[in-house]
Amino acid sequence: MPFSCEFRVAWVDTDALGIVHFSNYFRYFERAEQEFYLGARQSQEEVMEKLSVSFPRVSAKCDYKSPLHSGDMIRVSLFLDSMGRSSITIRFTIVQKQTETLAAEGLVTIVCVDRDRWKPVEIPVEVRNIFMQLS
Amino acid sequence: MPFSCEFRVAWVDTDALGIVHFSNYFRYFERAEQEFYLGARQSQEEVMEKLSVSFPRVSAKCDYKSPLHSGDMIRVSLFLDSMGRSSITIRFTIVQKQTETLAAEGLVTIVCVDRDRWKPVEIPVEVRNIFMQLS
Amino acid sequence: MPFSCEFRVAWVDTDALGIVHFSNYFRYFERAEQEFYLGARQSQEEVMEKLSVSFPRVSAKCDYKSPLHSGDMIRVSLFLDSMGRSSITIRFTIVQKQTETLAAEGLVTIVCVDRDRWKPVEIPVEVRNIFMQLS
């Protein structure tokens, strides 16, 4: 089941074209991911600390469909795209709420790495279970 | 009466010290200001558009009391500090909600300028009334 | 011929993991693009203003190879990947200078739109010529 949450587009997120800067969509993705983790009662930081792993991004992609403006309410949804031994790909959508317009969709691949050696390791079952909720 | 709203501290707001970067407190101030305007059913942009004015900051100050971390819930409150002919000074506080600790307080002075000449003009009564709600 | 320029990684670009936040790589891409335009003695804004066009991103992708840290000097290079009737895809690489390590590579597709209708239009020859310098 996908996870969704809602945010307001902040003024600072816009640029001189009057629309949200393309780099900020990736920040919206991450804010939704953060809410998802907290909703699972396991903050990303806690899990990382306890198991001495980190989840750096290895790839991030966004397709922009329709511009967003300051003050817009957006709904960001997370879907499990695929889960491998050490990596997880999450699909995101951003919908402008007032118009129900798809603003963007994206894919982010995170990899589970050992904090000390910064090398891929198998995803801990605690994390695997959290992401299985999205399928 | 002060206006308050609540936000989650995003991961991207932190820096390599593990705490929220000092510049982001000003963004939290502005996000609360934006919510205040929207709550007054008059978005900042609408008023600015209609009356052909803008409200650039002429001064911004923040005193940092206690660090904030990713995932913290914060309450940002706005108070009317003073209102002159063309300028308004708003006082802000940021409280970390779980601990009710004062994280920061600040002052932001905005000035009402004519959009074409970018010179100070008298604050329109529509805007004055909005800010009087804070006193 | 690719275009390259160099930047210092700022402290604010890092997050609590101690490395550059993944969204900031897209900002480095854009800063290199901006320098490229200025080097062509045609700022992006000037061209857009004169011809009443804008170049919103329709897609942006980054593959992360090696983390970057505050204070690192990076070299960002632009390559022409492809140019169609109304869209241009630019390939970017980011190299950490001290170690000559590839930190990231990415693709950004921009589309030329009419400012009033926000619909794709043919890329003006002025812009086409600028980008041909990259091939």
Added chain:
Amino acid sequence: MPFSCEFRVAWVDTDALGIVHFSNYFRYFERAEQEFYLGARQSQEEVMEKLSVSFPRVSAKCDYKSPLHSGDMIRVSLFLDSMGRSSITIRFTIVQKQTETLAAEGLVTIVCVDRDRWKPVEIPVEVRNIFMQLS
């Protein structure tokens, strides 16, 4: 003797008013500070690591004099305002280079804290000497 360095204003630093967002001036201050430290052949991080101290901001203030735009070259200068037992106040100016217009000036107070207890401690002589170069 003040320390100065030059930066280009990035497109992402602007907002929908077409000018640099007020929070970004604090980031320019910090980038100049970072260059100053590196010029002193002692990166902020190295000193902090070695002596187990950090330099969080306790106060930051900026007065905005004239707007900045994407592509502007700016000169950011640091002056030693005052140095106490555990705190240092730095004055900053930002000048738009093409016009030699003062865009902003500010004050940032940093305090030297013990990393473990996060309490003010005496500024180490290594750091004191670095900042004395600014007087």
